[in-house]
Each structure stands twice: as C-alpha cells, then as structure tokens.
Amino acid sequence: EAGVTQFPSHSVIEKGQTVTLRCDPISGHDNLYWYRRVMGKEIKFLLHFVKESKQDESGMPNNRFLAERTGGTYSTLKVQPAELEDSGVYFCASSQDLRDRGQETQYFGPGTRLLVL
Amino acid sequence: GQQVMQIPQYQHVQEGEDFTTYCNSSTTLSNIQWYKQRPGGHPVFLIQLVKSGEVKKQKRLTFQFGEAKKNSSLHITATQTTDVGTYFCAHFAGGATNKLIFGTGTLLAVQP
Numbered sequence: 001e002a003g004v005t006q007f008p009s010h011s012v013i014e015k016g017q018t019v020t021l022r023c024d025p026i027s028g029h030d031n032l033y034w035y036r037r038v039m040g041k042e043i044k045f046l047l048h049f050v051k052e053s054k055q056d057e058s059g060m061p062n063n064r065f066l067a068e069r070t071g072g073t074y075s076t077l078k079v080q081p082a083e084l085e086d087s088g089v090y091f092c093a094s095s096q097d098l099r100d101r102g103q104e105t106q107y108f109g110p111g112t113r114l115l116v117l
Numbered sequence: 118g119q120q121v122m123q124i125p126q127y128q129h130v131q132e133g134e135d136f137t138t139y140c141n142s143s144t145t146l147s148n149i150q151w152y153k154q155r156p157g158g159h160p161v162f163l164i165q166l167v168k169s170g171e172v173k174k175q176k177r178l179t180f181q182f183g184e185a186k187k188n189s190s191l192h193i194t195a196t197q198t199t200d201v202g203t204y205f206c207a208h209f210a211g212g213a214t215n216k217l218i219f220g221t222g223t224l225l226a227v228q229p
Contacts, residue, residue, distance in 0.1 A: 033216065043160065043205065045216040056214035091159060095215070104215055108152075108159040 002026070004094050004109035012115045018080040021112045025074070025094030032075050033095075033106060034067060038088040046090075049075060050097065061086075082116045089113050121146075121206060123220040131228050136193040138223035140206035148208055149182055149189040150217070155202040163191075196227045 005024045013019050025032045034046040046065070047057040051072035060067070064083070069075040079086055093106040121142050130136050140149065148167045152160040164173055166182035166189065173180045179192040189206055206220040 031215065035217075035219075042221045043207075043217075043219040045210075045218070048214045048216055056216060059216070093160075093217075105162050105165075106215075106217060108161070110159050 004092055004107050006090075006092050006109040006112050008112055009110065010113045010115075012117065013082055014117050015084055016081045018078065019082055019114060021077045021079075021090050021092075021114070023075045023077070023092030023094075023109060025092070026107055028096065029094035029107075030072070030097040031095040031104070031106075032069060033093040034075070034077055035091040035093065035108075036088050037091065037111075038085075043091065046077075079114075082114075084116050087114055087116045121208065121218060121220040123204075123206060123223050125223055126221065127224045127226070129226045129228065130196050132198060133195050136196050136200070136225055138191050138204050138206075138225075140189040140191075140220050142187050142208075145186050146189075146208045147186075147211060149186075150207045150209075151180055151189075151191055152205045152207060152219075153202050154205065154222075158202070160205060193225075196225070198227050198229055201225060201227050 007022045011019050030051050032049040035043050037043045045059040047067055048055045049069045052069050066078045089111045091111045092109040095104040095106045123140050150165045151163040154160045164180050169186050170184045171182040177194045181190045203222045203224045205222045207217040210216045210218050
C-alpha cells in the first residue's frame with residue numbers, strides 16, 4: 001500500500017510569489033491534516049479535512065494560506081503571496097475515520113521543504 | 118492550546134549510552150503519542166499510551182505515561198547510531214478534530 005505522498009519535495013521561491021503544495025493521502029483515508037515545522041521549532045497543526053470538508057482550520061496562519069480538498073481525495077495548500085516567515089517543512093498526514101477518535105494513527109508524508117527568499 | 122514541553126532540547130551521547138527524553142504538560146492528557154523524525158525525514162509514529170501509569174516497551178525503547186497523565190518519558194537503552202533523530206511527544210487535542218499537539222522535540226545525536 002502506498003503511503004502519503006507530497007509534491008514537490010522542495011520549493012525555493014521569492015517573497016511575493018505563489019506556491020502550491022500537494023498531498024495525496026493513503027487511499028481510503030477520510031482524514032487529511034496539514035502541519036508545518038518552522039526550523040528549530042515544534043510541528044504545528046494547520047488544518048484538518050474530513051473528506052472534502054474543513055473540520056478545523058484554526059491553525060492556518062492568515063488568509064495568505066488556502067487549502068482545498070476537492071472530491072475528498074488529494075489536497076492542495078496554496079500560499080499567496082509567500083513571505084519569508086512561511087519557510088519551513090510542510091507535512092501532510094492522513095488517517096482512517098475511526099469511531100474512537102482517540103485511537104487513530106496519523107501517517108505522515110515526506111514533507112515539502114519550502115524556502116522563501 | 119495545550120503546550121507540551123520536552124526536555125532536553127538536545128542530547129549528545131556516545132553509542133552504547135542510555136538516553137531519556139521527558140514530556141511535560143500543565144494539564145491532564147487523555148493520551149500521549151511518540152514520534153521519531155530522522156534528519157531530513159518525516160515523523161514516524163512509534164507508540165500511543167492512554168492509561169495512567171502505562172509502560173510499554175519496543176525492543177530497546179521504553180515508554181511511560183505518568184500516574185497523573187501529565188508527563189511521559191521515552192528511554193532508549195544502549196543507543197545505536199540508528200537512533201539519531203528528533204523525538205516528539207504529541208497528544209490529540211480532542212473535540213471535533215483529532216489534530217495533534219506536538220511537544221518541542223528532543224534532538225538526539227549518537228557518536229559512534
């Protein structure tokens with residue numbers, strides 16, 4: 001079974017440009033999460049999809065970030081316009097929709113390393 | 118949110134030495150998970166603890182959840198170079214979402 005995949009693996013852009021990150025969750029996983037790790041800091045939650053619906057987007061930094069999951073399959077995270085502080089590693093994770101919400105295991109993708117110059 | 122502190126931030130050991138990282142919360146946690154992230158890699162789930170005082174072992178790794186469910190520890194016996202990486206504790210925030218709240222992480226370096 002394929003794991004969570006993310007594209008691109010690396011992106012270097014200039015301040016003010018737009019970047020779109022893509023995440024393909026494990027097939028059949030309804031839950032899709034986006035997280036970010038800024039260098040030297042902890043991994044922080046950005047948002048959570050259940051199928052195509054945004055369940056929680058409380059972690060989104062500001063309105064320069066837009067996430068979509070049309071059709072409930074893959075998801076995109078667009079940053080427009082990018083700022084220097086957006087640099088970091090963006091991880092996607094997916095999990096099955098279990099009734100016992102406290103028992104799910106989230107599987108992380110390899111991440112996209114974003115550098116904004 | 119419920120911030121979770123981890124200590125130490127960084128640990129450098131000689132191969133064969135033991136290593137322990139501690140995770141502390143100011144509030145009671147319903148669960149605690151541990152992840153390992155290799156340099157340049159992504160977080161990989163290691164284990165979940167849910168019961169007060171629970172202890173679980175995976176080969177050389179021992180995980181413990183405190184009696185008050187406010188702290189947890191990960192102990193590695195006789196470290197190997199393959200143990201290098203950042204170890205994160207995390208817990209589910211609860212509510213309608215199962216977002217993970219991560220600890221600050223402990224970076225382990227193992228010198229051969």
